[in-house]
Structure formats: C-alpha cells, structure tokens
Amino acid sequence: MQSGKIKEIWKLLDSVPDPEIPVISVVELGVVRNISFTNNAYQILITPTYSGCPAVKTFIDDIKSCLKTNKIFNFDIKIIYAPAWTTDWMSVETKEKLRKYGISPPSNKVVCPQCNSSNTVLVSEFGATACKSFHKCSECLEPFEHFKCI
Ligand SMILES: [Zn+2]
Known part of the structure; x- marks a missing residue:
C-alpha cells in the first residue's frame, strides 16, 4: 500500500520544476535521492546540487507545497550531503x-x-x-x- 503511495510521490515530485530551469523537474535533476516510509511519515531525501546554491531552499519549498496541495501532510524532508550530487545523476x-x-x-x-x-x-x-x-x-x-x- 505504502509502495503505491511512494510511487505517487515520485510522480508528483517529477512535476515540480527546477526553479532555475523550468523544463526539468527536481527528480530529473537528481536531487531527490530516496523516498521511504518510516515512523508514519514519508521520508524524502534531498541532495542539494551545488553547495550554497540558493535554489535549494526554493525547491524544498516547492516540494512541500506540491505535497500539501495533493493532501500529503505526513512527510519529512532531510538534506543529505553524501554522496555529493554530481551532474552524472542527470x-x-x-x-x-x-x-x-x-x-x-x-x-x-x-x-x-x-x-x-x-x-x-x-x-x-x-x-x-x-x-x-x-x-x-x-x-x-x-x-x-x-x-x-x-
Ligand atoms: Zn553556435
């Protein structure tokens, strides 16, 4: 049941555009690393692109509002820095x-x-x-x- 919901969240996030390059989504950019379900919440792991990139805060806000719009409220967004994001993930x-x-x-x-x-x-x-x-x-x-x- 949860795995279906996790797939749905991947799909939703694939509709969230990169704040700087609107033609690609945050999933395509490779910043969404993993989505799992523990402690009654969806755990979303994000790896920022360039460290100190001001877009990070914007896309985390965009992800939050996308999920809330779709009535998903039980989620946590965690930022992980290792392994570091690379353009190879595109x-x-x-x-x-x-x-x-x-x-x-x-x-x-x-x-x-x-x-x-x-x-x-x-x-x-x-x-x-x-x-x-x-x-x-x-x-x-x-x-x-x-x-x-x-
Ligand atoms: Zn040319």
Whole structure:
C-alpha cells in the first residue's frame, strides 16, 4: 500500500520544476535521492546540487507545497550531503532537454546548444547562477550558458 503511495510521490515530485530551469523537474535533476516510509511519515531525501546554491531552499519549498496541495501532510524532508550530487545523476534525456532549452549540458567539452560547435569562448565563470558559466559560440555567435560539470 505504502509502495503505491511512494510511487505517487515520485510522480508528483517529477512535476515540480527546477526553479532555475523550468523544463526539468527536481527528480530529473537528481536531487531527490530516496523516498521511504518510516515512523508514519514519508521520508524524502534531498541532495542539494551545488553547495550554497540558493535554489535549494526554493525547491524544498516547492516540494512541500506540491505535497500539501495533493493532501500529503505526513512527510519529512532531510538534506543529505553524501554522496555529493554530481551532474552524472542527470539522464541523457535530461541533458537533451537542457540543450533544447538553450543550455549547454554538463560535459567535459562545452558545445554550443544552437549549432553544436565546440568552437566556443568562455565569457564568464558565472552565468545567471553559480551553477552555470557563460559562453559565446565562435561559429554562430550566439551567447549561451553551460551547466557546469561536477
Ligand atoms: Zn553556435
């Protein structure tokens, strides 16, 4: 019975968008690590992306309000830092969504999301947020953000 509910919670959280990149959910981002049921409450384990990323508080609030809207009140959200979040937790599909959204997905090689050229220049270590760097493509001249690889 609980396992059905746990599946439902995974589905609900998969509808909570990342506050910075609305095309991907907090589940796709890989920050929701585990959901279990103990002590009469759903235990939701969250691993923040970049330490000190201001988005963490936002997505925890978003998760809380999503669950409450769906009449789930008996839950605890715990933040765990080990193992540390890594961009490897993003699936290939998620990285493709990022690219379509115009953000160069995490990878060792920065590739322009518009024309796929790797002929790019780093403009700034920090984009709109600390998790991203800002680049410009030397082929199509489009500026773009790159999700940093960690
Ligand atoms: Zn380009």
